[in-house]
Amino acid sequence: MPTSRIAAVAAHLPERTRTAAETARELRARNRGLRLPTGLIQRMTGVERVHLRPEGWHASDLAVRAARQVLAECPGPVDQLIFASASQDLVEPATSHIVNAKLGLGAPVFDVKNACNSVLNAMQVADALIRAGQCRRVLIASGEAPTAAVRWQLRDHAQFVRSFPGYVMSDAGAAVILEADASGERGIVDTAFHSVSEHWAIGTLPGGGTIGGHDPDSTYFDMDGAGLQRVFLELGPEPILALLRRHGLEASDLDLVAIHQVALPYLPPIFERLGVPSDRTVITVADHGNLASATLPLQLRLAQERGMVGPGSLVLLIGLAGGISLGLMLVRM
Known part of the structure; x- marks a missing residue:
C-alpha cells in the first residue's frame, strides 16, 4: 500500500496589510463611544499586522495563487482537486469548481470545510484516497478571506468583546500537493x-x-x-x-x-x-x-x-x- 507524501507546499500572503494600530484607529473613528486603550490589540494577542486581499479578489483567487506555486514546483497531472477553507466564494457551487476553472485543470473536485482545520482534514481525505489507490496526486488549495466578516460598526462594548477575535484574522492562500510514495519511507x-x-x-x-x-x-x-x-x-x-x-x-x-x-x-x-x-x-x-x-x-x-x-x-x-x-x-x- 502506498503512503501519501507531501510533494510541495506553498502559501500566498497578500502584500497589503493593516497594522493593529490602524485597526484601533478605525474602530475609534467609527465608534465614538468606544473606549479602546492604546495598544490593547497588541497586548492581548501579540498580533502586529494582518494581510488584506487585493480589491476584487475572492477566496478562490487566494487559493489559485498558492496552487500555481506548488504546481510550478511539482508539475504533473492532478487526479483530484480539493478546496479546503473556512471561507468560500459562494454557497453554491463548491468553490473548488471556481478554482478548477481558474487553474484550467479539468480535475474532479469537491470542498472540505471544518473551520481552521479545513486543510488538515483535506489532507486526511487525500491520504485516504491515495492509500485506497483511487488517486496518485491530489491538489489541496485553500483561500482564506476572513477579513470580509470583521465587524466595524459596534452596538456596545459587549459586541466589541464578541467581535474582538476577528480583528486579528488575516487573508491568505495555501496549497499542498500529496502524491503516492511507493517506498513507504516518506x-x-x-x-x-x-x-x-x-x-x-x-x-x-x-x-x-x-x-x-x-x-x-x-x-x-x-x-x-x-x-x-x-x-x-x-x-x-x-x-x-x-x-x-x-x-x-x-x-x-x-x-x-x-x-x-x-x-x-x-x-x-x-x-x-x-x-x-x-x-x-x-x-x-x-x-x-x-x-x-x-x-x-x-x-x-x-x-x-x-x-x-x-x-x-x-x-x-x-x-x-x-x-x-x-x-x-x-x-x-
Whole structure:
C-alpha cells in the first residue's frame, strides 16, 4: 500500500496589510463611544499586522495563487482537486469548481470545510484516497478571506468583546500537493482527530446558513474568545502525547511542531506542557495574524525555507478549530 507524501507546499500572503494600530484607529473613528486603550490589540494577542486581499479578489483567487506555486514546483497531472477553507466564494457551487476553472485543470473536485482545520482534514481525505489507490496526486488549495466578516460598526462594548477575535484574522492562500510514495519511507505516518461539538456555539459566522438566513447581522464573526481558549486548554496535551507514544516518540524527537496560532500569549504554555523545544517551532501569528486553515501550510513552508526541515524530517501538525476540534498529523517529509 502506498503512503501519501507531501510533494510541495506553498502559501500566498497578500502584500497589503493593516497594522493593529490602524485597526484601533478605525474602530475609534467609527465608534465614538468606544473606549479602546492604546495598544490593547497588541497586548492581548501579540498580533502586529494582518494581510488584506487585493480589491476584487475572492477566496478562490487566494487559493489559485498558492496552487500555481506548488504546481510550478511539482508539475504533473492532478487526479483530484480539493478546496479546503473556512471561507468560500459562494454557497453554491463548491468553490473548488471556481478554482478548477481558474487553474484550467479539468480535475474532479469537491470542498472540505471544518473551520481552521479545513486543510488538515483535506489532507486526511487525500491520504485516504491515495492509500485506497483511487488517486496518485491530489491538489489541496485553500483561500482564506476572513477579513470580509470583521465587524466595524459596534452596538456596545459587549459586541466589541464578541467581535474582538476577528480583528486579528488575516487573508491568505495555501496549497499542498500529496502524491503516492511507493517506498513507504516518506509520508503521513499517523493522524488523530478529536471533537467536543457541544461547544459549537462558542464561535460562529452564521451568515448564508439556515440559522442566520439573510440577517445582515449574521455576516460577522461572533466569538467567545475566552471560552474558546478554555475549551482548548481543557482538551489538554494527552491526545498529542498519546499519538507520540504510539510511535515511541517524544516532542524532542520532532524536527518541527506546527500549530494553529490564534494569539501569541496562548503558545508558550502549550509548548511548555508538551515539552517542545523553542527552536522546533515557527511563530507566524505576530507578523501575519490568524490565517485560519492557511496557518499550518505557511509554517511548514517557512520551516523548509529556513532549513529546519527537509527530506526525512519528522513533523507534527496540530490543528485547532472552532466547533470545537483538534486535528493531529504526524508526517515524515
